[in-house]
Amino acid sequence: MLWAIVSDIAADLLCAGRGEVGRLAIGFVGSAMYTVLPDILSVFREQFPAVELRLHELTTQEQIQALHHKQVDIGIVRSAIIESGLSTECVLQESLVLALPQTHPLSAQVKVSLCALADELFILFPAKMGPIFYEQIINICQQAKFRRKVAQEAVQMQTIIGLVAAEVGIALVPASLQNFHRSGVTYRPLQEQTPKTGLYLAWRQDDSSPVIRAFLSLAQKTTEWESNRDDT
Numbered sequence: 001m002l003w004a005i006v007s008d009i010a011a012d013l014l015c016a017g018r019g020e021v022g023r024l025a026i027g028f029v030g031s032a033m034y035t036v037l038p039d040i041l042s043v044f045r046e047q048f049p050a051v052e053l054r055l056h057e058l059t060t061q062e063q064i065q066a067l068h069h070k071q072v073d074i075g076i077v078r079s080a081i082i083e084s085g086l087s088t089e090c091v092l093q094e095s096l097v098l099a100l101p102q103t104h105p106l107s108a109q110v111k112v113s114l115c116a117l118a119d120e121l122f123i124l125f126p127a128k129m130g131p132i133f134y135e136q137i138i139n140i141c142q143q144a145k146f147r148r149k150v151a152q153e154a155v156q157m158q159t160i161i162g163l164v165a166a167e168v169g170i171a172l173v174p175a176s177l178q179n180f181h182r183s184g185v186t187y188r189p190l191q192e193q194t195p196k197t198g199l200y201l202a203w204r205q206d207d208s209s210p211v212i213r214a215f216l217s218l219a220q221k222t223t224e225w226e227s228n229r230d231d232t
Helices: 002-017 030-034 037-047 060-068 131-143 157-165 175-179 210-231
Strands: 021-028 050-057 074-077 086-094 096-101 121-124 149-153 171-174 185-188 197-204
Touching: 021 030, 021 060, 021 210, 030 037, 030 157, 030 175, 037 050, 037 210, 060 074, 060 086, 060 131, 060 197, 074 210, 086 175, 086 210, 096 157, 096 175, 121 131, 121 157, 121 171, 157 171, 157 185, 171 175, 197 210
Parallel strands: 021 050, 021 074, 121 149
Antiparallel strands: 074 197, 086 197, 096 171, 096 185
16 A cells, blocks of 8 residues: 555656646637637646646736746746746747727728828827837838827727727727627738738746646647648
8 A cells, every 4th residue: 555655646746747647727828819829728628637737818018927926837928028037938929910990991992001000090008007018010101101190099809899889089009819700890801911910928037837848848839730730
């Protein structure tokens, strides 16, 4: 009996060392659910069923604070954050597309020029919640030689799309948001080349938890496979 108990403890320690048991708190931006995150979670649950996952939908800035305060172990953020003590790695680069009401005259176009947006009202993500993504939108408008007019700010991408459906304004959003089907909304690519927006894994540099390392490794492999599949 004693030998069986010792064997069980040794097996548990071995599993823990490989990241096969434990608890993992993951923060994520809402838009991640329309792209790589569901696949990553599905594969991770299949390979590590004994790891308890706790998911928290948070903005990029909220995730930075949560990582520093050890409230989450891994973040999935919308920009390459530069923060002391944190590391990031890109898992997805995607283009921006235009979300506009289905009844909008520009919805008849196959592609929309940025210049056509000069007089439009924009729905924007708040600067304090995601300053890098916010600045990216502002810079795109400036490069097209107009200053954006803000109709409304919204924290969640789903809310932004809902406001577009309500004809409050238009929005530039990551292309993966096209997977969020909402009646009354049309998505159109832009004529001009614009900087892509990224989705990044973020974690504490000094955290050597096997569970965290296992998730990071699996996430990287999963997104590499998805990228290779899309290229074929």
